[in-house]
Amino acid sequence: MPTYISKSRHLASRRLDDETIVMSVKSSTLYTLNESATRIWEAADGQRSIEEIARNVIAEEYEVDYNTAMQDTLALVRRLEKDGLLLVHEKPLSAADTGAA
Amino acid sequence: MTLIEELNGKALRLGVPLSAHLDITYRCNERCEHCYLNHDDKGEMGTDEIKYLLGQLASHGAFFLIISGGEPLLRRDCFEILEHARKLLFNVKLKTNALLIGEHEAKLLVDLGVEQVQVSVYSHRPEVHDSITKVRGSLERTLAAIRRVKSAGLRITIANVLMKQNFSDYSGVQALARELGVHSTLDPTITPKMDGNTEVLQLRAPGSKLRSVFRDNELVGDVAEFCSPPAPVSDEMLDGIPCGAGHTSVYVSPYGDVYPCVQFPLTCGNVRVQSFRDIWQNSPQLREVRFIRARDLSTCSSCAHVGTCSRCPGLAYMEGNMRGPSSADCEKAYARTGVRSAHQLRQSKFHPDSMNLVQISV
Numbered sequence: 001m002p003t004y005i006s007k008s009r010h011l012a013s014r015r016l017d018d019e020t021i022v023m024s025v026k027s028s029t030l031y032t033l034n035e036s037a038t039r040i041w042e043a044a045d046g047q048r049s050i051e052e053i054a055r056n057v058i059a060e061e062y063e064v065d066y067n068t069a070m071q072d073t074l075a076l077v078r079r080l081e082k083d084g085l086l087l088v089h090e091k092p093l094s095a096a097d098t099g100a101a
Numbered sequence: 102m103t104l105i106e107e108l109n110g111k112a113l114r115l116g117v118p119l120s121a122h123l124d125i126t127y128r129c130n131e132r133c134e135h136c137y138l139n140h141d142d143k144g145e146m147g148t149d150e151i152k153y154l155l156g157q158l159a160s161h162g163a164f165f166l167i168i169s170g171g172e173p174l175l176r177r178d179c180f181e182i183l184e185h186a187r188k189l190l191f192n193v194k195l196k197t198n199a200l201l202i203g204e205h206e207a208k209l210l211v212d213l214g215v216e217q218v219q220v221s222v223y224s225h226r227p228e229v230h231d232s233i234t235k236v237r238g239s240l241e242r243t244l245a246a247i248r249r250v251k252s253a254g255l256r257i258t259i260a261n262v263l264m265k266q267n268f269s270d271y272s273g274v275q276a277l278a279r280e281l282g283v284h285s286t287l288d289p290t291i292t293p294k295m296d297g298n299t300e301v302l303q304l305r306a307p308g309s310k311l312r313s314v315f316r317d318n319e320l321v322g323d324v325a326e327f328c329s330p331p332a333p334v335s336d337e338m339l340d341g342i343p344c345g346a347g348h349t350s351v352y353v354s355p356y357g358d359v360y361p362c363v364q365f366p367l368t369c370g371n372v373r374v375q376s377f378r379d380i381w382q383n384s385p386q387l388r389e390v391r392f393i394r395a396r397d398l399s400t401c402s403s404c405a406h407v408g409t410c411s412r413c414p415g416l417a418y419m420e421g422n423m424r425g426p427s428s429a430d431c432e433k434a435y436a437r438t439g440v441r442s443a444h445q446l447r448q449s450k451f452h453p454d455s456m457n458l459v460q461i462s463v
Contacts, residue, residue, distance in 0.1 A: 012192035
């Protein structure tokens with residue numbers, strides 16, 4: 001079953017060149033996402049599935065095979081979900097919910 | 102290197118104002134003795150002007166945003182401004198005296214995702230705190246608000262300014278912070294008023310008293326390390342920038358004036374007549390500030406403390422020369438290490454009587 005990811009609203013973030021700074025406003029923990037993690041982060045719009053992001057963003061842009069892209073994407077999603085920065089959904093979010101999860 | 106240092110290094114290379122400080126009003130409901138502001142409203146930016154500015158700051162890469170004053174909650178649109186800042190995904194820290202934070206406001210701050218609230222507390226004793234703020238009952242009200250904000254789930258820092266009036270109370274404030282379960286900071290910096298008036302500097306805690314503060318292991322941790330003599334000066338230190346003001350941080354007044362820092366009243370432009378981008382990229386004043394390296398400092402470049410001093414270029418500017426020394430920081434360096442600064446040694450040549458005051462370092 002495909003799963004979808006969206007960003008929590010309890011965070012601050014800013015793109016800084018090819019990286020993204022993210023801070024959880026609940027834990028005050030600061031993260032920097034590298035270039036590929038930034039691409040996954042930006043694609044986490046609640047509309048695209050993890051599989052789609054791995055295939056169409058990571059595998060395509062970084063010219064890696066799908067399985068490698070999926071492993072890397074899942075590893076990042078699990079980490080950021082654990083830290084409360086990404087939310088995982090069984091269904092895509094409606095337009096009204098996007099960005100307000 | 103910490104993550105913050107890495108980010109600041111990257112922001113410096115990219116020319117990004119990673120940290121922005123915006124005072125949305127200079128009006129205040131307290132009249133703190135040491136305050137550097139004129140509290141009259143001389144034409145604050147409107148809500149839309151501030152929202153537009155925040156958009157410009159965000160698009161220019163600003164991430165850490167301090168919203169302050171005066172008392173920011175005196176503005177009816179304060180929460181609208183905070184909400185807009187959060188929509189732009191700023192990391193927001195609100196500096197306030199908390200007198201206007203009730204249950205409703207505390208919940209709003211949490212809902213909006215404000216990362217931190219900083220509240221000024223000058224003493225654990227009402228008679229001392231209230232005599233500094235000039236508002237009877239202010240400590241009691243501020244502490245009640247801190248408890249509300251804390252129980253709502255927000256991170257709080259108590260900020261204490263060390264001065265003559267409250268010198269003996271800083272450990273009481275620390276104990277109070279521990280009891281409340283919040284962080285606390287202590288800063289001995291008293292700044293001249295923004296109009297240049299220096300009378301307020303009489304409130305500064307004297308260096309002889311700072312010496313004991315810098316040897317309080319509750320405050321500084323490893324006293325021997327904190328108070329150790331300065332390391333030998335290297336070329337790397339001399340090639341470094343003296344401070345992030347105007348490089349990776351910026352301050353905007355309620356009237357739209359842009360300064361390198363809140364403590365550095367060098368007007369670099371006004372966002373009501375120029376875009377922030379234009380000011381940040383083209384201001385001659387900011388260019389001058391950015392051009393300065395430690396080796397360019399008129400006295401400090403030959404000072405033993407140049408690599409480790411907390412020299413504030415804004416305080417130096419207010420003393421008359423942004424490349425010159427900041428006497429208050431010389432005092433701090435001496436109180437900390439027992440080693441006189443180059444500026445203090447020069448002064449003692451011109452004032453031979455003071456030679457008798459030279460003390461033996463620890």
